[in-house]
Amino acid sequence: MKTLITILITMFIIGCSNLEKSYGAGYSDGYAVGYNTTCKIRRTLIYGHFNSDDYARGYYQGKIEGSEACKR
Numbered sequence: 001m002k003t004l005i006t007i008l009i010t011m012f013i014i015g016c017s018n019l020e021k022s023y024g025a026g027y028s029d030g031y032a033v034g035y036n037t038t039c040k041i042r043r044t045l046i047y048g049h050f051n052s053d054d055y056a057r058g059y060y061q062g063k064i065e066g067s068e069a070c071k072r
Contacts, residue, residue: 034066
């Protein structure tokens with residue numbers, strides 16, 4: 001029973017983290033979108049946390065660089 005409670009608490013803590021709202025997550029999502037859109041590969045699923053300034057900044061920077069990478 002203690003193991004189950006520990007697992008549930010750990011999952012709750014991990015689920016509430018802000019990692020998906022970070023600059024790195026935004027950059028990664030933006031890069032994938034920029035690359036895939038420019039190269040016409042496929043649609044890309046992203047977190048889309050644009051209410052986070054860090055995420056939005058990373059997304060737009062990553063989108064530019066992903067598009068440039070495709071063109072090279």
